[in-house]
Amino acid sequence: MTEPAATVLSAPGLRRWGLRAKTIALVLGATGLCGVFALVVSHFVIQDIRTDLGVALARENAFLTQQRAQATVGLELALSRRLAESLVLRAWLSDEENPDHRARFFEEGENFRRAFASKSYFVASETSRRFYYSDPDHAPTPAIGYTLQREAPTNAWYFATLAQPDGLWINVDHDKTFDVTNVWINVMVRDAQGRPLGVVGTGISLGRFVEQVLGTSHLSVTTMIVDTQGAVVAHPDPSRMEFDLAGKARAEKTVFSLFASSQDREQLKALMTAAHAKPDSVFTAVLGGETLSRMVAVAAVPSLDWLILASVDPQHRPVLTPRRLLIIGSLAGVLLLSLALATGLGFDRLVLRPLADLSRSLRRVGTGEYDLPPLSSRQDELGELTRAFDGMARQVRAHSDHLEHLVSERTHELMAVHARLSDTHRLLTDSVRYASLIQRAILPDRLLEENCPGSYFVLWRPRDVVGGDFYVYRANQRGCLFGVVDCAGHGVPGACMTMIAHAALEVALRDGPPDDPAGLLARTDAVARSMLPASERDARVATSIDMGLVFVALDTQTLTFAGAHLSLLWSHGGESGEIPGDRRGLNDRKPGHYTNTTLPLVHGRTYYLVTDGLLDQAGGAHGFGFGPSRFRAWMNTHADLALDLQKASLEQTLDAYRGDQGQRDDITVLAFRFESSA
Structure with missing residues (x-):
């Protein structure tokens, strides 16, 4: 064993305050500082705990209310829609x-x-404007x-229901004629031509709806339902609800009236907008409502155009009181x-002393002295560590030399x-660029530009530098031939197939004659089959060729x-059509x-010839x-534009739709049009 660490220190004071005493003092001092810090921040920790629990409670309540609203209203809405689609009702x-x-x-x-939960339904006729109501008494x-x-x-x-694009309107109203206060589900009835015949639906008792969907307020959790403008549709306190909203130019009872601060109102609007945009999420915030800060959660019910708002008062049930925190802190x-x-005492005996010995050995290794005597005979982990260090020191130099030699060779x-x-x-x-x-060189761009009697545009986008698509143009005294060819594969294999298909078509x-496209296809198929061995078609190698040919006879x-x-x-003129080709490709x-x-x-x-690379x-x-x-x-919207504008629009539409997606296949579009003067 080497001499104890304390002998390397000469001053008696430094010897008393060695690593052992410093470690104990550090542990005790850190403990005291942690205790003081814990007391200082305990107040803020309590507030954070209250806020987190309140936010979690509000989020959970909003989510559960969202599910209950969808379950309660969803079935009634589905039955109302089915009633509106009844052929007997339409007749x-x-x-009438x-x-x-x-x-x-x-x-x-x-x-x-x-079948309706309220055992009632109503019908309002557009022809007579009569309101029919059926319940157990009628x-x-x-x-x-x-x-x-x-x-x-x-x-x-x-009339609000008739004005809705989807023919659906849900409102809370008191019907004085039949003395019922319901959440009314109104669905428009249309005839076969889409003209309104009236409105049908049912009503859910407001008391039953509030009890089943909102439940009763407890633990200072208040849940309400508002529309996208903030009008209160349902609330545990009926006096806060906005009845007969369709008959009012502006809602008077809104959720924004519960917040005095304009900043809180704007933040609540932002939460409602975010929830409406992402109905699968619940959005939360801490707002200052009325007199106390409250945790607010907002969730959307998109099928009903509703928003669920749940607020929690964290002061109702404190999680930790200052007295409890003081007791817990003292004991801790x-x-x-x-x-x-x-x-500290155990650490000094078991760790610090052996580490001091190991530290001196490390300094000796740092000076290049690798041959060291054994440091310890202990049978614990530190003993194994020191013995492993002994072996390591003897091998470091050999390993270093060997590694340097290997690195040089591998480099x-x-x-x-x-x-x-x-x-x-x-x-x-270079080869692929030359192939491109x-x-x-086989593309008829110059022939199209010089000889085409009509207007045209070509969108040719190989997926790689070369591709498996090309287009065709020929002209004679009678007219002109347009064609698009899509060979199996893309890249270099597809480009090789285009050479075969082009040669066969030539x-x-x-x-x-070019005025017989079907004959050209049959002849091209025969030539391609003679150029490719039959074994390639029978194997799982794609060698088929899709081709479309159009001959325009100007005479x-x-x-x-x-x-x-x-x-x-x-x-043309907002209308479109398709002339289908035969189902089997060439070769x-x-x-x-x-x-x-x-x-x-x-x-x-x-007219458009399009390969499947665009559609896929x-x-x-x-x-x-x-x-x-x-x-x-896209054709119905842009077909009457000039052909160069169509090309630019198609490229812009395709790029916008594709976004970050890579191009899947070669894309070719050949479009042409003949005006009356052609």
Whole structure:
């Protein structure tokens, strides 16, 4: 053993205050400081605990109320919608005085009445403006309560329902005729042409609704339901509720009136806006309402256009009182001091002394002295540590030399590999760029620009530097041929397939006239099959070719289309259509049969040949494909624009829809249009 650590210190005072005493003093001092700090911050900790518990309670109450509201109103709303869709009801409202229609509906309405939770329903007719009401006292024949009048404020709910785009209006109102106060669910009835026939629905007793949805206030938790403008729809205290909201220009009883501070009102509006935008979340904040700060949680019920607001008063039940905190703190302080003292003494004996010995050995290793005598014979972890240190010191130099040699060798090897990879990458990049130049050489851009008698645009976007799509244009004395080709694969394999498809199509154009697209497809299919071995088609290697050809005969003002797994789309004046091609592609496992479709050439109509790369492009909020319906909607909106403006719009629409999604496949769109002067 080496000499004790205390012998290296000469001064008697420093010897008394060595590492051992300093460690004990540090532990005791830190304990005292922690105790003082704990006393200082205890007040703030209590406030944070109260706030967190209050916010959690408000959030939980808002969430539960949201679920109860959806469960309570959702079933009644579904039954009301089903009643509004009844063919028997529509027949009666269309011919209200027909006794057969009336009797049939009253019989069906009685079944609905029994299904509603309130055992009641109502019907308001648009033709006669009569209000029919059926409950256990007026069944099975509903009672005629009154005639709806537009100028009557109490009838505003009816006209508000008709004005809603979705035909749904929910209001809280007291019907004086039948002496009921309900949460009314109003659903518009439409005929087959979408014209309003009236309004039907049911009512949920306000007392039952408040009891089932809001429950009773306890622990200073107040839950209410408001609309998006802040009007109080439901509250445990009916005097705070806004009745007959549709008949008022401005709500008087709003949730904002509960907060005196404009900052609190603006913060509450922000919570309501956020909850309406994200109905799956509950948003919370601490606001100063009326006289005390309250924890507020807001959740949305989007199907009903409601917001659930729950507020908690944290002063109602203090979690920890100052007296309790003082007792707990005192006990914790005594225990902490005892543990600190015992820990310091034990730490000195078991850890500090061996560490002092190990520290001196480390300093010797730092000077390059690796051969050290054994430090300890203890059989615990520190003994194992010191013995491991002894072995480590003897091996450090050998390992260091060995590692330096290995690093040098590996560095040279990696540099050589990096150089080879760089050369390979450069060669591949140059080859692909050259292939792209060759592929672009087969595109008929110059022929289109110089010879096309109509307007056109081409959107050609390979997924990689080269791709599996290309387009075709030929012209003769009779007219011109437009075509789009989509070969299986993309990148280099797709580009190779385009060379085969282009060569086969060139042979077909040489052997047959361009005014027979179906014949060209059949001839191209035959040539492609002769160029590719049959074993490749039978194997799981994609070698099929989708192709669409359109010949526009200017002398007869007709167009002839034939497609192999490609369709011809058109749009004009807000209308659109599709000329489908045959289902089987070229060079498929089985030969296909292709037919011509001849139609009159409509001047001003824009025709589109589109590969599936555009329709399959993923994007949007959910990553779905662009799809035919979205492209058809774009055509109906933009087909009458100039072709260059259409191209710019399509590119902008596609890029906006794609967002951060990568391009999935090659995209090609060839559009053309002939005006009356062509």
